[in-house]
Amino acid sequence: MVRVAKMYHEHGIRQPQIAQQLHLSQAKVSRLLQRAQKLGIVRVTVHAPLGGFFELEEALIQKYSLVDAVVAETTSDDEAELLATIGAAAAAYLSDCAPWPRADRHLVVERNASRDGQPHA
Numbered sequence: 001m002v003r004v005a006k007m008y009h010e011h012g013i014r015q016p017q018i019a020q021q022l023h024l025s026q027a028k029v030s031r032l033l034q035r036a037q038k039l040g041i042v043r044v045t046v047h048a049p050l051g052g053f054f055e056l057e058e059a060l061i062q063k064y065s066l067v068d069a070v071v072a073e074t075t076s077d078d079e080a081e082l083l084a085t086i087g088a089a090a091a092a093y094l095s096d097c098a099p100w101p102r103a104d105r106h107l108v109v110e111r112n113a114s115r116d117g118q119p120h121a
Helices: 002-010 015-022 026-038 054-064 079-097
Strands: none
Touching: 002 015, 002 026, 015 026
């Protein structure tokens, strides 16, 4: 079980190749991987990148029934810097999504209110 888990998780070998190399069925490899996780031999941890806004993005997805959302941080009211930040966030998002599995993806951008409390134009 540990050998299968190491091959899959540490060496990036796909399940069919593991099955072939160890003379096991692919179903057996899958069951061994599931059992390794259940027994605590393998633990899956997701580390969100610094500067990420996972909770806010999830709240937007839930509130507006979105497929996905991206929140980008900026500390400037400068239009060019805002657009550059939004563009960089959109490019990163699109590179993660390409090729798009669905045609109904939307990019939602909300800009912070200005200092006087009014939304930006």
